[in-house]
Amino acid sequence: MTAPTAARPAPSRSRPRLRGLAAAAPEEVADGVWVLRGGLLRTMNVYLVRDDERGGVLVYDAGEKGMAASIVAAAAAHGGISRVVLGHADTDHRGSAPALRAYADVLCHPDAVEQAQGSGGRDYWRTETLPLDVRLLHGFSHRFLWDGGPVHVDGTVREGDVLAGFEVVDLAGHAPGLIGLWRERDRVALVSDCFYMTDMHGRPQPRPCRWTPTTSTPRRRSGRSPSSRRCGRRSSSPGHLGPLTGPDVVAQLEAAAA
Ligand SMILES: [Zn+2]
Numbered sequence: 565m566t567a568p569t570a571a572r573p574a575p576s577r578s579r580p581r582l583r584g585l586a587a588a589a590p591e592e593v594a595d596g597v598w599v600l601r602g603g604l605l606r607t608m609n610v611y612l613v614r615d616d617e618r619g620g621v622l623v624y625d626a627g628e629k630g631m632a633a634s635i636v637a638a639a640a641a642h643g644g645i646s647r648v649v650l651g652h653a654d655t656d657h658r659g660s661a662p663a664l665r666a667y668a669d670v671l672c673h674p675d676a677v678e679q680a681q682g683s684g685g686r687d688y689w690r691t692e693t694l695p696l697d698v699r700l701l702h703g704f705s706h707r708f709l710w711d712g713g714p715v716h717v718d719g720t721v722r723e724g725d726v727l728a729g730f731e732v733v734d735l736a737g738h739a740p741g742l743i744g745l746w747r748e749r750d751r752v753a754l755v756s757d758c759f760y761m762t763d764m765h766g767r768p769q770p771r772p773c774r775w776t777p778t779t780s781t782p783r784r785r786s787g788r789s790p791s792s793r794r795c796g797r798r799s800s801s802p803g804h805l806g807p808l809t810g811p812d813v814v815a816q817l818e819a820a821a822a
Pocket of ligand 1: 654656657757803804
């Protein structure tokens with residue numbers, strides 16, 4: 565695979581109607597945090613975080629490739645994109661990142677760089693362990709809906725860094741360099757694919773679950789389990805559907821991790 569170029573792409577043009585198809589209007593899920601739900605089933609989450617350090621909004625996770633124009637338009641209402649942080653590098657999380665580089669730097673954990681600039685997780689996805697229909701669905705989605713291709717990574721972030729008032733945390737499982745953003749003051753966590761609120765078909769589930777160990781083997785084990793308190797006590801926002809809120813967030817995540 566050829567390495568992605570460091571040259572910036574041209575800003576993308578789009579029509580409002582097409583943007584409406586790609587994603588719903590942003591919803592505020594916490595103070596200064598909005599979720600943009602994209603994809604046909606609106607299961608692909610991209611978060612905008614008010615970035616007082618840089619101005620504009622930080623984009624956490626980049627969703628599928630068709631969401632790029634929706635992300636740009638939603639961010640423009642808040643002063644534009646300050647930086648793009650990938651929760652991890654799987655194709656459905658880096659999808660629009662190549663297009664967003666027209667506006668801002670793309671950052672991820674050092675352990676996710678190789679995949680962000682390479683196969684987008686296909687090196688470690690264990691698709692042979694999935695049921696045939698799921699394998700076909702994911703294969704089609706990866707190729708035609710999710711992946712915008714390798715993205716040049718402009719810089720890295722790691723546990724303990726503070727971005728837009730959130731602390732970067734390492735999260736266990738799923739993918740190399742999976743990171744979340746955690747804000748102590750109101751106990752809000754953005755956690756990418758640390759846990760799921762969908763099944764493998766993208767169908768909503770009433771309780772959080774982890775099904776990813778059957779589909780991927782992280783090369784590097786990071787320090788915390790999803791039962792960690794840092795997955796969010798008041799509100800934990802995953803990469804697909806959610807957020808999970810309420811007084812029993814920790815108990816629900818501990819049950820999912822058991
Ligand atoms: Zn995902």
